[in-house]
Amino acid sequence: MNVMFFGRKSKLAPSIRDEEINDTMPTLGSEMNFRNGRYVYYARGGDYCKGMNHYLWSFLCGIGEAMYLNRTFVMDLSLCLSGTYCSSNKDEEGKDFRFYFDFEHLKETASVVGEGEFLRDWKQWDKGHKRKSAGEEAKYIHRPWHAIWKSKRLMNVVTEISGRMDWDFDAQHVVRGEKARNKHLWPHLDSDTSPDTILTKVKEMVQPWRNLYVATNESFYNYFDNLRSHYKVHLLDDYKELWSGTSEWYNETTMVNNGKPVEFDGYMRVAVDTDVLYRSKIRVETFYNLTKDCKDGINTCRIGFFL
Known part of the structure; x- marks a missing residue:
């Protein structure tokens, strides 16, 4: 050996x-x-x-x-x-x-x-x-x-969210957080992902009153309220009961964790958001549709990436 x-x-x-x-x-x-x-x-x-x-x-x-x-x-x-x-x-x-x-x-x-x-x-x-x-x-x-596959327990949450929208929804991915605050690397991202700008761009791509799932790291829940006058908006936090203290996810992860409750943390949120996004019919992407800033900062865009 x-x-x-x-x-x-x-x-x-x-x-x-x-x-x-x-x-x-x-x-x-x-x-x-x-x-x-x-x-x-x-x-x-x-x-x-x-x-x-x-x-x-x-x-x-x-x-x-x-x-x-x-x-x-x-x-x-x-x-x-x-x-x-x-x-x-x-x-x-x-x-x-x-x-x-x-x-x-x-x-x-x-x-x-x-x-x-x-x-x-x-x-x-x-x-x-x-x-x-x-x-x-x-x-x-x-x-x-x-x-490497994502946890089945997280994927069960993805399935439940998608099912509640009848598997017929569009989605937008809105990256903000630290990137929106970093004007050196992403000089336009903050303004290009403002509520009014987002609405203008989404209206060009998504039919009115569609189910619209917003996958985002924006922490302010009401940030996307102006979309609600045109779409049936869904955010991850609308489904908190899926990881609450009475949920199947909570019971199973607690058992894995030797009886101690598990936080539905930021990485889990990203994992679920991303997979719901992938199941949408139309996707509005931050670094393709909403802004011409490059995903990895200025001067990192691939030639022909933006239209």
């Missing part, structure tokens, strides 16, 4: 049994199975408490390495959510991977085992067998993005 380490050591999130969604951690079985195994151990590194895209880029590098080398991937289900997604505006540790991603699909795609069980057996084994991943191997590793 030998082990390749990827990152640094971290704590183990509790494992639970869920009869509806099979996202419990696979086990190694006997000590002999452990000794005969070959592993890639993924643990905390430079991606810890960074944005979710940063985390996934690093995480999928580890998964890809394990697949390439035909090894079992050792993972910690506990992650740190960047403060940009948290109501506290502070990084929050102890978030469960299964809150955000479909672990059942991941373990069907790749061979994985939990860090806790691995470390228990590892203590009985010669630590001299471990080694770091060689740089040459990284050239041949492809990140298996197909292994």
